[in-house]
Amino acid sequence: MSQEIDYQIEPSLTVSEYIAVLQSSTLAERRPIDDVPRMDRMLRQADIILTARCQGDLIGIARTLTDGSYSTYLADLAVAQSFQGRGIGRELIRRTHEAAGLHTNLILIAAPGARTYYPHIGMAAHDSCWIIRGESPLHPRLHHEFG
Structure with a gap:
């Protein structure tokens, strides 16, 4: 018997649920989950927070930044x-x-283990992505891996 999944936009999702769903997926290892104030800012500054729930339990999230005109950046995609x-x-x-506008370009950076997933669902690879990492050599205090 398949369980029904409920999808909804949840702008007031709690940071504890956000962190928990990242932990139940593989994305937590690439996010600053021990810095709760930073995680809360990440959540609050998103334009679209779309969730997937099964029997009320959060089992998936898409956290997105968009201008609603041209670019939609899917910053987090996590499924338990x-x-x-x-x-x-x-x-x-x-x-x-759909929520951001189908006329926008949906962009994401794949987690290393998910690179083969996106072509499977019809997304095209882009050959040039350039990143200045937080606290990078341009900001020399620390250097963090991105993913």
């Missing part, structure tokens, strides 16, 4: 590992793009 492979990520992407 126990729910992966059911089309939830694809549906979060579809609904996110």
Whole structure:
């Protein structure tokens, strides 16, 4: 028996639920989850927070920044590992793009383990992405890996 997944835009999602869903996926290892104030700012400054819930439990999130005209950056796409492979990520992407405007370009940086997933759902690879990492050599205090 398949469980129904409820999708909704949740601008007031709590930071504790946000961190928990990242931990239940593989994305937490690439996010500053121990810095709760920073995680809360990441959540509050997003333009679209789209969630997937199963029986009320948060099992997926798409956290997005957009200008609503040209660019839509899908900053976080996370689905709990126990729910992966059911089309939830694809549906979060579809609904996110719809909410931002299908006329925008939806952009994301794939986590290393998810690089083969995106072509499978019809996304095209882009050959040039340039990043200045936070606290990079341009800001010499620290250097963090991005992903």
